[in-house]
Amino acid sequence: MSLLSIGIDIGTTSTKAVLFDESGTVRAKAQKAYPLMTPDIDTAEQNPSEMMEAVEATLKEIIAKSQKIGTLSHIAFSAQMHSILLVDEAMRPITHSITWADNRAKEVVLRLKNDEKGKRLYQNTGTPIHAMSPLCKLIWMKEARQALYAAAYKVMDIKTYIIYQLTQQCVMDMSIASATGLFNIHDKKWDDEALKLVGLNDSHLPEVVPTTHVLSFTNEVCQRFNLTHDIPVIIGASDGVLSNLGVDSYKQGEVAVTIGTSGAIRTVVKHPILDPKGRTFCYILDDTHYVIGGPVNNGAITFQWLRDHVFQMPNHHDSMMTFDEMMALAQKVNPGANGLLFHPYLSGERAPIWSSEVRGSFIGLTLAHHQGHMIRAVLEGVLFNLYSVLLVLVEMTGRRPHKIKATGGFSKSVLWRQLMADIFDCHVEIPKSYESSCLGAVALGFKALGHPKAYCHISEWIGRTYYHEPNEEVVLQYQKLSSIFVETRQQLMRTYKSIATYENEK
Known part of the structure; x- marks a missing residue:
């Protein structure tokens, strides 16, 4: 029987779950789409309930397939960056999930971008001052949706919300946190100046944990997924940094480029490196790896x-x-x-x-x-x-x-x-494997479970299809x-x- 692992990526247009064996071969996939709501040029939201249903449906399908061909080692998560949603005391959403593509905070950006405070926040958090940033979105909400903002019990991202529904733990991984504009990547804690600016304190936000943090599904969830024993659930990281890991581009001198509808270029470094002009991001992969780079809106x-x-x-x-x-x-x-x-x-x-x-x-x-x-x-x-x-x-x-x-x-x-x-x-x-974020999540999961060569096997897993020289x-x-x-x-x-x-x- 094969040793299997599942990487699940909560994306902007769909959730995808991929089943890998110990050689990195894809044994099964499941995917479920959901709409991006864009009623006007600036708004880009998603329904958290629909996204939760997609996660459960894909996980249930892929777990069932795994039980026919091997033993499941772990499940690890990847997710989109920069989303926010507000919840009440019962952890029920009182807003939709506001995605990275939402541009309603653009006026906030114009105020902050060339201000000394904005420059300092970038240097502390590694997240550029842009409408995609949860920092800017929250300032906009505080000003434009005052009653709703005041009614919120907690502010979180879509991945934290889904993890809570599955585990009853309100935690955010350090990678997602580092892309909020609210998290100090040097001190590894919520940034005091950023919190003051958005009018929140630590209690309004999830507990931040390492990307290798291990959780467990609740008994009720295990029953729904037909899991007969406790499977380690690794909280994982953001899709961007995991994509670097999943294409085996985490060593010095290597760069990963992705061009889909939009695009990104990223490289991994051993410590935070910030651009004096604020042109690039710096996000956390794990305790010893940071990803710097830049996203572009205009790809294919x-x-x-x-x-x-x-x-x-x-x-x-x-x-x-x-x-x-x-x-x-x-x-x-x-x-x-x-x-x-x-x-x-x-x-x-x-x-x-x-x-x-x-x-x-x-x-x-x-x-x-x-x-x-x-x-x-x-x-x-x-x-x-x-x-x-x-x-x-x-x-x-x-x-x-x-x-x-x-x-x-x-x-x-x-x-x-x-x-x-x-x-x-x-x-x-x-690379031969195109499931880079899911594969990166699985590799991070092996690291979380104590496998010393968790990342070293990636080059063997992904293979190579084409090679070009200038x-x-x-x-x-x-x-x-x-x-x-x-x-x-x-x-x-x-x-x-x-x-x-x-x-x-x-």
Whole structure:
């Protein structure tokens, strides 16, 4: 009988549970989606009851499958960052879960961002001043939803709420806490200045525990899941830091890049490193590993926008260009798209500029440019932006990466993979396992249970599907273009702000 473990990831669009055996092979998966409620441009919430149902449904399904093929070692959790919800004394939600994508705190950000207090809070907590941050969301709620805010018994994230329903323990892991803007990552406790700003004290917040903290399901939950004995439940960490662990990118000189709808670039360090300009985050993985990096709003969503809203004729969906056809057109175009650049800021941007006012732009269009040039410029623009975040990480750590582990939907494209190698001037490796957050949670679980080589086995588990080396001739071209990309971004920031002001005044 195999020794099995379950990683469960509470994501923004769905919850996924994955069953692994002792060799890291995926033996089964279960997934259940739930909606993101966006009644207006700034609101992005989810129903905690629907999310709880999804967690229970996926766990119940995957536990049943595990019992047919082996012995279950442990269950470990991963979850989205930056969510908040308020509960009453019976631990019942009095709000929806307000997600990272919610932008209603944007006015708070404008007040705090360039204030000395805001800069100090970033240095203490490692969370950039942005509308995604629970710190900013709570200030907004205190000002805009005063009665509701005053009625709250506790403030927590969605993972804490779900863990409480399963274990009756109100605890938050240190990784999730470090992404709230309320937790001092140096002292490893709630930050006094941040709490004063949001008008809360320790009693309003969950107890913070290490990411290796071990819990147990209640007897009632065990009965619902048909568990006949106590299975260790590891509280785990946030999806971002676990993704680094799950692709075996936790050693010095290694960087993980994810490009899905949005994207992120991250590297692991041994102690907190903060950017003097506040451009990057610093979150906790475990007691000796911290993850620094930056998230971007605009990944593959820009590619989809180009197809659906620029190339597609209205009411002619039967003739829609496929993504493969778009890649084929881009492949025929020279590196640099004949001088056409694209700023991919279609939905504002987080790292490295942290602005909701920035906009997207094609720069350098001529009569000689066609669809293929625009496609290639979009692909390159997304990577130029991520590369500018990498340069900040190099500036902070004093070292360039020697290897990049890349995941996400983009990694299926040979063109985009090679573009990354050329623009980043770095070896790019695509891990075989795409369940990085769930696998990272499982590996963290082994560490929690005392396995001394818990992380060492990950490289054996994930394997490798593709490997790309930079083309030195193309690298030199992209180095020139990346400088122009950053230069034009800086020059246009004032223009972007003026456009945003004009739109808001209409």
